[in-house]
Amino acid sequence: MKFRRYRNIIILTSVLSLLIPLYSQSGYELPEVMKIDLKRLEETWNILDRFAEKIWPGWDNYRDVPFRFSYPNGVEMLVGHPDPPDSFELLSGVEVQGKKIFVDRHKEIPLELNPPMGGGGGVLPYGKGEPVYIVDLHISSYRDVEKEEEKKTSLPEEFRYASDRQILTNIHELFHCFQRSVYRYRFGNFMCNPDANYAIYAEIEGIALEKAYLETDEEKAREYLKDFIVARELKRKDLLERERNQESEDDLMEGTAVYSETMALQLMKEGYKPLISKEDDPYFFGFQYVDEMLEQKLEYLREQRKVSLNSRGKCYPYGCFQALLLSRFFPGWQENFFQEQKLLDQLLREKLGVSDPKNPEEIAKYLAGRYDFDDISEHHTQRVAQRDNAYEMIQARKGRVYVVNFKPTGEYLYPQKYGESFEVGLMHIYPEGIEKAEIQEVLFTGEKTPTIKDQLYYIKWIDTEASPGEKGYVVTFSRKEGEDIFYDAVVKTKGFILKAPKIQIKDRESRVKITILSKIKTGH
Amino acid sequence: MNFRKLVSSLLFMALLALSWAFLAAEDHIVEESTRTYMGRTIPPMTSEIWVGENKMCYKGRSFNYIYRFDLKKKYTLNLRNKKYLEEPLEESSKPAEKEKARIQTLGFDYTPVYDWIVTKTDKEKIIDGHTCRLFILEGDADYAEEKRELWIAQDVPIDLDRYYEFVVKPGLDEEWLKIYERNPELKHSVALESQTITEHPIAPTMTWTSKITKIESVEPPEGLYELPEGFQKVETREELYAR
Numbered sequence: 001m002k003f004r005r006y007r008n009i010i011i012l013t014s015v016l017s018l019l020i021p022l023y024s025q026s027g028y029e030l031p032e033v034m035k036i037d038l039k040r041l042e043e044t045w046n047i048l049d050r051f052a053e054k055i056w057p058g059w060d061n062y063r064d065v066p067f068r069f070s071y072p073n074g075v076e077m078l079v080g081h082p083d084p085p086d087s088f089e090l091l092s093g094v095e096v097q098g099k100k101i102f103v104d105r106h107k108e109i110p111l112e113l114n115p116p117m118g119g120g121g122g123v124l125p126y127g128k129g130e131p132v133y134i135v136d137l138h139i140s141s142y143r144d145v146e147k148e149e150e151k152k153t154s155l156p157e158e159f160r161y162a163s164d165r166q167i168l169t170n171i172h173e174l175f176h177c178f179q180r181s182v183y184r185y186r187f188g189n190f191m192c193n194p195d196a197n198y199a200i201y202a203e204i205e206g207i208a209l210e211k212a213y214l215e216t217d218e219e220k221a222r223e224y225l226k227d228f229i230v231a232r233e234l235k236r237k238d239l240l241e242r243e244r245n246q247e248s249e250d251d252l253m254e255g256t257a258v259y260s261e262t263m264a265l266q267l268m269k270e271g272y273k274p275l276i277s278k279e280d281d282p283y284f285f286g287f288q289y290v291d292e293m294l295e296q297k298l299e300y301l302r303e304q305r306k307v308s309l310n311s312r313g314k315c316y317p318y319g320c321f322q323a324l325l326l327s328r329f330f331p332g333w334q335e336n337f338f339q340e341q342k343l344l345d346q347l348l349r350e351k352l353g354v355s356d357p358k359n360p361e362e363i364a365k366y367l368a369g370r371y372d373f374d375d376i377s378e379h380h381t382q383r384v385a386q387r388d389n390a391y392e393m394i395q396a397r398k399g400r401v402y403v404v405n406f407k408p409t410g411e412y413l414y415p416q417k418y419g420e421s422f423e424v425g426l427m428h429i430y431p432e433g434i435e436k437a438e439i440q441e442v443l444f445t446g447e448k449t450p451t452i453k454d455q456l457y458y459i460k461w462i463d464t465e466a467s468p469g470e471k472g473y474v475v476t477f478s479r480k481e482g483e484d485i486f487y488d489a490v491v492k493t494k495g496f497i498l499k500a501p502k503i504q505i506k507d508r509e510s511r512v513k514i515t516i517l518s519k520i521k522t523g524h
Numbered sequence: 525m526n527f528r529k530l531v532s533s534l535l536f537m538a539l540l541a542l543s544w545a546f547l548a549a550e551d552h553i554v555e556e557s558t559r560t561y562m563g564r565t566i567p568p569m570t571s572e573i574w575v576g577e578n579k580m581c582y583k584g585r586s587f588n589y590i591y592r593f594d595l596k597k598k599y600t601l602n603l604r605n606k607k608y609l610e611e612p613l614e615e616s617s618k619p620a621e622k623e624k625a626r627i628q629t630l631g632f633d634y635t636p637v638y639d640w641i642v643t644k645t646d647k648e649k650i651i652d653g654h655t656c657r658l659f660i661l662e663g664d665a666d667y668a669e670e671k672r673e674l675w676i677a678q679d680v681p682i683d684l685d686r687y688y689e690f691v692v693k694p695g696l697d698e699e700w701l702k703i704y705e706r707n708p709e710l711k712h713s714v715a716l717e718s719q720t721i722t723e724h725p726i727a728p729t730m731t732w733t734s735k736i737t738k739i740e741s742v743e744p745p746e747g748l749y750e751l752p753e754g755f756q757k758v759e760t761r762e763e764l765y766a767r
Binding site: 084085086087124126127128129131191192193194195238239242243388391401403405407423424425426427454455456457458460506508510513 | 562563564627629631633639664726
């Protein structure tokens with residue numbers, strides 16, 4: 001492998017790069033959060049320099065992948081991109097292991113970035129000319145900490161994993177870039193709201209995977225794996241062929257990426273020397289909690305299998321544990337696996353010699369005898385029925401529509417709710433309402449009334465009692481610009497109150513749309 | 525044949541040829557379009573439209589579309605894998621029957637239902653010798669917005685009624701049909717330059733710009749509306765798009 005030949009040079013470069021100051025000769029000094037992200041990236045490369053080949057034979061393109069970090073203050077940082085869009089400026093004198101750093105400050109707002117921060121994202125084509133695949137990360141705060149000192153003296157539990165987890169996320173996304181180099185993505189994302197049958201057998205699948213993973217007796221473990229395969233068949237009875245393939249491919253793509261994280265943890269447990277230290281990144285713990293982090297992978301499987309209304313989240317642990325079990329029972333399975341366009345469940349079936357169930361009713365009875373079917377069934381059936389009722393109720397609401405658009409804030413919404421909520425696709429239904437949603441200085445407080453969050457950035461409420469000709473809301477503000485832009489605005493409706501530094505209100509007959517134009521006061 | 529008869533015959537044949545050429549002439553439009561998304565502007569793409577009596581052909585980079593209104597058929601040709609799909613042409617006024625929604629698929633694909641405001645502005649400019657007026661169309665939906673700026677011309681050498689009937693109308697939904705009916709100037713025109721800015725619910729802003737670089741009435745190439753040789757018929761879109 002090419003990398004091995006140059007390994008010593010790369011390691012030497014890595015060490016030397018730690019001595020290079022992370023501030024630009026062109027004047028822009030990177031905030032601490034961004035410096036930490038660069039250090040995390042170096043640690044990611046350090047781990048993969050040592051373990052990538054063991055995680056997956058042939059994985060050697062991880063240093064070639066540019067990273068983009070997007071921060072809540074509107075700044076974007078691009079690392080190692082050969083041809084950035086014009087909006088990016090080169091930070092002269094700043095490099096990370098020979099990679100150039102660019103920043104785009106066109107949308108910068110005066111918002112302080114307080115570490116620790118972290119984020120997820122994905123892989124996408126990006127660049128001014130011919131786009132190259134990059135890892136795109138949206139960085140946000142773990143949570144607000146009022147006192148800086150508190151953070152340092154008593155580190156909250158989630159911060160113990162802040163940087164170590166982010167490094168695993170980097171590994172995960174880099175593995176996606178490796179997949180793209182050896183596997184042709186064919187079927188598209190699996191998007192499916194579970195029905196009761198799906199949710200029931202998905203849980204049985206998950207239990208079977210866990211049992212197979214924990215079982216020390218090989219024969220028994222294989223039997224559980226076969227249970228997983230037949231439960232999957234029963235689960236998919238109402239899915240289209242396309243959807244079955246999509247689900248298997250999601251298991252493959254996300255599952256093997258989680259597998260790369262898990263294998264990295266297992267290998268680090270056997271012996272590993274970090275490149276960076278707490279001086280570089282106060283939230284880096286050198287994977288000293290590796291056992292807890294490995295246990296969390298199993299816990300993730302347990303959590304996801306119980307989820308009734310979301311199928312997408314299951315592919316991460318389900319795919320990972322299929323891959324881990326393939327490694328246990330069929331060492332060497334990764335050889336040409338991607339190149340041959342195989343799917344994980346397909347390979348398991350082939351290796352275990354499981355054919356299509358000839359008598360699904362018999363299989364269902366068999367599984368019911370081995371798993372706690374009645375309890376599982378009752379839980380999911382009830383939950384699915386509640387969701388269906390909530391969807392029907394929300395669809396029946398007619399009246400004047402209020403939409404609050406948070407998209408320009410660049411931050412996803414995580415509302416606090418009254419009572420339960422139910423997912424239908426990207427829509428989250430809150431039959432009893434949203435209590436509060438907050439992004440920086442924007443505050444949405446809701447009444448106990450059915451409300452929706454949709455498309456990640458929008459809250460929608462329907463005033464079913466609106467009278468024709470009635471305005472329906474009151475807006476107070478410190479300043480107005482043009483006809484529809486308000487500063488320091490407070491909008492009161494019968495369903496919610498919205499406070500925001502700057503908004504636009506589009507008032508049409510059937511819809512009032514309020515767009516958040518600024519999430520902080522900027523001195524106008 | 526005396527000389528006068530000969531001249532008359534030649535004149536008659538010349539007129540016949542001229543009128544035949546006129547009758548055979550079809551509308552030909554060449555358009556260049558580009559898209560800006562996430563800091564990148566893709567190089568301009570050229571497409572071509574031919575419109576004849578009861579026929580229309582759109583030639584793109586990867587796909588060609590042949591509309592045979594006379595046969596009530598539409599052909600989609602994938603130029604990469606040399607496959608084509610034949611579909612019946614629906615009456616545009618007849619809304620397609622909606623499939624019963626499955627719970628599995630609800631809530632994932634958001635299709636904006638825009639409320640449109642159409643503004644005919646006083647702005648005029650000359651594009652390639654044609655007088656154009658700016659129309660602005662602003663669409664607002666629950667989770668998306670779109671703004672279209674169209675520089676429309678009417679003094680162009682093509683049959684605008686036919687252009688509307690065979691090129692514009694087949695792509696219009698009920699709402700857009702109403703917009704065109706309410707705006708005869710828009711209906712009886714062609715946009716020589718346009719820009720569409722779409723604010724998607726989740727994805728970043730996307731801007732499309734297009735410019736018509738050639739608009740003429742000429743004789744079309746032979747066999748334009750026929751299926752080219754070597755193309756294989758398929759039955760589904762999946763097969764058509766397969767690599």
